[in-house]
Amino acid sequence: MHDKTITELAAGLRTKEFSSVELTRYYLDRITRYDKQLNSYVTVCADQALQQAQAADQAIAAGDAVSLTGIPLAQKDIFCTDGVKTSCGSRMLDNFIAPYDAGVVARCNGAGMVMLGKTNMDEFAMGSSNETSYYGSVHNPWDPDAVPGGSSGGSAAAVAARLAPVATGTDTGGSIRQPASLCGITGLKPTYGRVSRYGMIAFASSLDQGGVMARTAEDASLLLNIIAGFDERDSTSAEQPVPDYRTTLEESLAGLKIGLPKEYFAEGLDAGVARVIDSAVDEYRKLGAQVKEISLPNTSLAVPTYYVIAPAECSSNLSRFDGVRFGYRCDNPVDLEDLYKRSRGEGFGAEVKRRIMIGTYALSAGYYDAYYLKAQRLRHLISDDFAKAFEEVDVIMGPTSPTVAFNLGEKSSDPVSMYLSDIYTIAVNLAGLPGMSIPVGFVDQRPVGLQIIGNYFGEARLLNVAHRFQQVTDWHARTPQLKG
Amino acid sequence: MSLEKADIEKIAHLARLGIDPGDVPVYARNLSGILDLVERMERVGTDGVPPMAHPLQMVQRLRVDEVTETNQCDKFQQIAPQVEAGLYLVPKVIE
Known part of the structure; x- marks a missing residue:
């Protein structure tokens, strides 16, 4: 069951192959069995989840279900959840029972989704390895000695280990894309303002953006359909129409113009990662895309x-x-x-x-x-670099991270070396653009992510570009071996 | 840029952050390293470039001046460290 995408799980619920209560119990059992070694959850909400699942089963039986009714998910512990501890990975909020739901949480609940629990994260989302959490490090499901990335490391590890079918994350400088890359899953940071920041504990308000961590681009499109959209309670929420992200997934990539920034392939990029990225780009050529070198000079x-x-x-x-x-x-x-x-x-x-x-x-x-x-x-200059690039190309591609997952403890005593691991993701937040990471291969048995950057509110195009790749490759379907 | 012990103590005071005296040298070293990284900004001239405060060129929305929130004082104070008669308690400020 855990190898099914949420697209498949939703079909199974609708045809009564299994109930939401059965599905929820199944995931709660997996968490009990495997999360001791991963530490991906801070709080597991078993009782509440089963109540939500019962309500979802009733809605399905009554014909009131919408697309993801009854599908379990994990919420990053940065989103306020009414009546449930919301720690943000910090001792400061270890006793904080949020008195209201974040906009994202309210939308997921409103869609009948089932919250399995709250995922571990770097303290106040400040970190790239999940090692700054008050609740201890999360381990990478592909290798327990490796970090899962951060700050949404718990969500990334939970989805990679199939301890949640899908999860939310937030991204201020790469905190969705980098852990997605290091854990071998699909992560999407939408355009700044696309997803409500209401009730999302603030780190850097002009950069913070909530998004999706999923197995596949198709799954990401389903959850984005639910969480994207205007919220008057967030003063920087974008008043832009939200398309149905699923409807454009299958569009052809023939003639797609891909830009490869030469600065993203320069010194500092691991040679093995570079080879994997090159072969992923070759796959896009086979899909009909045109590839050209571009420059983002202020990288x-x-x-x-x-x-x-x-x-x-x-x-x-x-x-x-x-x-x-x-x-x-x-x-x-x-x-x-x-x-x-x-x-x-x-x-x-x-x-x-x-x-x-x-x-x-x-x-x-x-x-x-x-x-x-x-x-x-300088933020203006960095943003202008992207604007110029998007006059020539439709999407920008490159590595998400300069290396595969590093070892626990390897960078934790040197903040600057940790900061530099986000070199390819940070500029996207400064500009406010949408970006994705999708799994495209391995180096030393650790996953490599391809970053795809789109123009403002171009999430549908990003998901389409990621989905077409996932139809002709199976990197996204690889599963780590867990010890129970 | 190298920060000294006194700089760290001043910054920590401005931020109202209690720092263990034994940790001051480590913070001095780490923060100096971060400032060295930050000073790479000097490599590029920015004369005439307008500052960018926000990724989307948006205007602050205004809403109608009417009550939208109900009073939830009791609910919010349930999670407060110390309250009395609807007030948050702190150590005495004025003698």
Whole structure:
């Protein structure tokens, strides 16, 4: 059952081959059996999930079902879930029972989906390896010594290990695409503003975007159909019509213009990963696409620019965690300043503190122009690079990550080397463009992801480009061997 | 850019972050490394380039000035560390 896509599972539910309760029990059993070694879930909602599944079965029996009614999913623990702990991977929110549902969660519930639980993540989504989580590292299902990537590492590992048929993620600098790449699944970060940020705990508000982690592009299109769309409670939600992403999956790729940025194949890219990416691009040539080299000249500035803008926004957003209204509070504060400092000092982990401090420094008196304003000007140049490229090509392709999954502990003591592992994904967030990662091969038995970048609100095209590849290859169908 | 112990202490104070004194040298080293990375921004001139605050050129939406939220004080205060009579309690601020 766990090898079925959600497209197949939805058909099985509709034809009464199995019920949603049976399907949910099956996945809950798999989580019990396998998640001890992976640590992909922070919270498993067994009772609530079975209640949702019963309601879904009733809806199906009554003929009230919609496309994904009764399909289980995992929610990244960054999305607020009414009555369920929402930790964001942090000690700060270890005691936080969210009092409302995020927009994404409300849409999934409204569509009759079943929430299996909340997935592990880097603390406040700050990390590329899932090692900054208060709840411990997630292990990569393909190799327990390897990281799953981050920050949506729990969602990626859960989908790869078939402990959830599909999951949500969020992506501020690559946090959907990089773990999707490292775990061998399909991840989609939509255009900024496409998916509501309401109730999605904020890290860097001008970059954060919720999205989908799935087995296949077709599955991703089904979940995106549910979570995409305008939400008046998110002040930067895009008022753009949402197409049915499934209807264009089969379109021909003949004449598709693919741009390969030469900067994405330069020094720093692992030779084995480069070979796998080249053969994936060859597959696209066979599908009728035209491939040309392009240039994104400011690529090397994306990581430095990001590490001003994202920490600046984070230092502002995370100031709300003060030990007063919710979340962690230190014992016996002597005065208000002690309350703030110790609650924050004890509640946040080292990486979060580093980023708050970098952001505070960059925004402090005398440094604002040199850091923040400079970064915003560079952001314009980086965005312009993409605009020029999209005058010539339909999609941009390259590696999602310069290497396959690295080992646990390998980069955790050197923040800068960790930051550089997001070199190909970060610019996409700065520009606000949609991007995907799809599995296209292996190096040393660890998965390699191909990144596909589209123009604004071009999610349908991305899904079409990914789906056609998955019809002629089987990388997305490979499954890791788990020890029970 | 190299940050000293005093810089770290000042930044931590501005951010109201309690830092263990023993960790200050590690933060100084890590943050200096991050600032070295960030200073690569200087390689490209940006005179005349307008700052980009937001990926989509959108105008802030306005809504009708009417009540949309109901009072959920009791629900929200259930998760507060310390409350009394509908108020959030903190250590005494004024003697």
